[in-house]
Amino acid sequence: MSSQPVFAPPPGARAYRLRTPRGEFAVVDSPVAAGVEPKGVALMLPGFTGSKEDFSLLHEPLAARGYRVVAVDGRGQFESDGPEDDEAAYAQEELARDVLAQADALGTRVHLLGHSLGGQIARAAVLLDHSPFRSLTLVASGPAQISDSQQQRVKLLRDALAVMSMAEVWQAILAMGPPEEVGGPARGIGGVEQLRRRWLGNKPAQLLATGRQLCTEPDRVAELAAVPLPFHVLSGAHDDTWPVTLLDSMAVRLGARRTVVPGAEHSPNIDQPLPTARALADFWDSANK
DSSP: OOSSOSSOOOTTOEEEEEEETTEEEEEEEEOOOTTSOOOEEEEEEOOTTOOGGGGHHHHHHHHHTTEEEEEEOOTTSTTSOOOSSOGGGGOHHHHHHHHHHHHHHHTSOEEEEEETHHHHHHHHHHHHOOTTEEEEEEESOOSSSOOHHHHHHHHHHHHHHHHSOHHHHHHHHHHTSOHHHHSGGGTTTSOHHHHHHHHHHSOHHHHHHHHHHHHHOOOOHHHHHTSOSOEEEEEESOOSSSOHHHHHHHHHHHTOEEEEETTOOSOHHHHSHHHHHHHHHHHHHHHHO
């Protein structure tokens, strides 16, 4: 992979590798804006086929509200290394323990946020040990497995990865529709070439393992509700991965703050970044009290 950055980091942000006892993880780290009182640190986990860049539009507005933002590529995602073929390395508990190590490396309790698949990994980390976290926000991330239609899409991808290279699969993805429709969560952030390079950075075993997790995840909401943390369930007004009504009921079961962002779908962090950032900062402000 080229040493040139695939995506330019947000203004004022620094891209580097966060060292932990479980390996190094690529992060984009934005400090609190100059002259603003620091309120806390947010650790953000991306979704399936996503990356740390999916949160790029949140960094500046959150920095202005006093929050340092650290967005991370998980093991085997984009710029974080991982084994090519060992699916066991990407078991959910392994990924959750990576999150605990990342939080520890930041040296302070963090507000944890996970988008889609990242939400389920974040939930698993909190259930292992909630002590490193000040709160948990689940963004477009539901209580159990993804919808039937999305399961079919994941199955198509897993079948393709069994017989095709990552480059061949990318060509097949492009053939399915215009780049803005197949770019996934990063649509609008990078051009097709940037998205291609990100895709090729993913480890096939990671996609196979996490794709299976999305299709088989059990409902652990009751278990999570017993954890003494503030919870936030945030989504767009429409979501074809988990129905919005399902996210509504999950929030009730968790006793969570519920935010529905108008004009947003499965990636409110990209579709409507300013109202999303406002809702996140408002929640974190309340959780800090």
